[in-house]
Amino acid sequence: MKETVSIGTLRFQMTSQELRDSWWLNCDGVTVKQPMMLNALERQFQENPGAQYLVLHADEASNPNPDWKKLEGRRRPPPSNSRPSFKMPKPSAAEVELPESDELVAPSPLTPKVMARLDTIEASQRETLAALRELCFAVKEIGAHLSTSNGMQERERYVNEAEDRLVAETHRLEVERAELEQMRAELTRGKFTVVGA
Numbered sequence: 732m733k734e735t736v737s738i739g740t741l742r743f744q745m746t747s748q749e750l751r752d753s754w755w756l757n758c759d760g761v762t763v764k765q766p767m768m769l770n771a772l773e774r775q776f777q778e779n780p781g782a783q784y785l786v787l788h789a790d791e792a793s794n795p796n797p798d799w800k801k802l803e804g805r806r807r808p809p810p811s812n813s814r815p816s817f818k819m820p821k822p823s824a825a826e827v828e829l830p831e832s833d834e835l836v837a838p839s840p841l842t843p844k845v846m847a848r849l850d851t852i853e854a855s856q857r858e859t860l861a862a863l864r865e866l867c868f869a870v871k872e873i874g875a876h877l878s879t880s881n882g883m884q885e886r887e888r889y890v891n892e893a894e895d896r897l898v899a900e901t902h903r904l905e906v907e908r909a910e911l912e913q914m915r916a917e918l919t920r921g922k923f924t925v926v927g928a
Contacts, residue, residue, distance in 0.1 A: 733785065737804040738773045741786065745769065753789035757799065758782050776802060845918060852911055856904055863900055866893060
């Protein structure tokens with residue numbers, strides 16, 4: 732019987748043993764043509780919930796009897812709409828796997844460098860919102876000054892362009908804010924180890 736592993740176990744194994752991110756994947760008896768990175772492997776695993784998967788680290792492929800492991804774990808259902816989700820799924824108690832050794836990896840704390848970066852992003856968002864407000868006031872002022880028929884067409888064109896820029900910038904800010912909130916939540920929970928901080 733094959734040993735079972737989860738994506739989280741593979742990630743832990745890769746970081747704790749300093750293995751390169753290269754994995755062979757066998758899906759329902761068919762092995763991929765070249766090794767995959769763990770994120771691509773996880774995406775494949777999530778997208779095909781009915782398939783049976785075996786996984787092998789690329790360094791072990793040259794062994795005469797490679798030790799393929801059965802990949803298991805909770806798979807997310809397909810998304811119900813086309814809007815991107817910026818929330819991380821919460822793992823169930825059964826899904827959380829601790830390493831077998833007594834050494835646990837402590838989550839990295841929020842460093843001053845990370846906090847400074849988050850504050851810089853927030854300040855940038857505030858500045859952009861202020862610029863958008865000024866643009867709205869400018870559009871209103873120009874509208875008050877234009878009164879001729881030609882001026883009305885020019886005004887309408889300018890207002891449409893300004894609205895398009897406003898909508899695009901607002902959308903960009905919403906996406907950036909959602910990513911920022913997700914990053915802050917993940918850092919607060921200690922999900923990531925900050926590299927270079």
